[in-house]
Amino acid sequence: MIVLGVILLIVGFVFKIAIVWTLGIIALVIGLILLALGSLGHAIGGRRHYY
Numbered sequence: 551m552i553v554l555g556v557i558l559l560i561v562g563f564v565f566k567i568a569i570v571w572t573l574g575i576i577a578l579v580i581g582l583i584l585l586a587l588g589s590l591g592h593a594i595g596g597r598r599h600y601y
Contacts, residue, residue: 555576
């Protein structure tokens with residue numbers, strides 16, 4: 551999810567597409583939240599680890 555967010559940010563920046571840039575930010579933030587919750591040991595979607 552984090553990698554997808556970074557890729558969308560780069561593509562949105564290079565091609566000047568605002569919606570792709572916004573989706574990249576959203577995907578990156580969600581990925582970081584899931585990473586933080588998984589690192590703290592919270593089960594996410596029935597899984598103990600998110601990776």
